[in-house]
Amino acid sequence: MASVKEMDTYAKLWMKEAGTRLRASFKTKLNIEMKTNPNDLVTNMDKGIEKFFCEKIGEAFPEHRIFGEEGMGNDIKDLKGTVWIIDPIDGTLNFIHQQRNFAISLGVYVDGIGKIGMVYDVFSDELYHAIKGQGAFLNDQRLPSLEEASVSKAIISINASWVTENRRIDPSLLAPLVRDARGTRSYGSAALELAFVAAGRIDAYITMRLMPWDFAGGVLLVEEVGGEVSNIKGDKLDILKGDSLFVSKPGLHKEVFDKYLLGNSSR
Template structure:
């Protein structure tokens, strides 16, 4: 039997330690490199943080596998057994340019089912965490279940990329939604945007291209509070490959899909 209480205790300890190391890096010189394009940044701290978690996990749980953005973990083709899905720094551009608005994101899955979710806003020392079936918390405070909201009172997070011509979707799809909602926002960290959906600061978050490590932790958190985390059309998310993602309060999720996404197709 997997000892989730022990895993949860370790995960929280490692998150704090990794967070302290990230904060210490603010006074040193960052080594910033680019990946797929000139705006896709990665730093030595992203890499060191991922390596830190892998070391700790493999030391305590050699049978667990790690699926991490920077590629130091295992090659993952399925989610059999226990898999830690890790984004060492989500919001690297914010980390480099702002030294805030980024987070460590971790989801621990067993046979594809989300068991533990963590989003750690290192700078604010705010740890959003959930154990499936046992509630979700911001630090020590238990988070309440998400309440219903209508589109006209909703704040929706949507990056400007998706309302200007782009490769993934007809950019006018979202125009009626943007007009009808109370407001739109964009924070540059998918993990934090999911944490904000979990805490009700945002009512929904829509994006056309995320990787499993961007949402693995947030999915556990939002679902624990009764929210929905799916692809754009309400289907199960692909936990191995990149996909569009739509996270929202329950009723709003259905309303947006029916009225705006399906009609916009």
């Protein structure tokens, strides 16, 4: 049975190689297709990078299963055994329009428990990585434990759609939070926003709908530096089906639920 250290070593090499391929694609013309709507796009590079990971994992760890956004892995019905959860490009719109503010996200789960989490900011060449119980790192630098924060001094990452009319939450619930926070941001990549919370670059991230590959790699980063992770109801995340997401520095979870969300949140 493969050790976590062995999987971690291979994963880092593959992340870097995949990043090199993505940077090289900046000079080429992308083949862009629509998935569910005009804002839900996939490129030949999304598919190519997922295929790359599937081939590498299949060669090194043939007994492991793969849960990928573009569907090139296995038909995952449960998280038994070792499952690699991969988003080849998290932030495809940013990749297409900006060639930055996108990431590769990778999480390795063993019997439903996250053992390895990685988020690679390809443009900046910043690899955020963690092994459960061993802390989180940015490249070779260990990330410090997060300090407590309050809403009035917090930079909160939230998409503007959640404070305007939408189908998932009453926008009036989060509008006061946006008003009371020191500032808000939206980067267009859940994986990066999770990594930024772990690194202390932002204080919290809130969103109403994500798929497992969006957050499987990043949540372990946040947990390993003492951050808090839940869905918008305060419950444990559904790693298999996807969920809403609220991650924060210590102290913010309680304040946000007590003042803005308690008893009023919906998924």
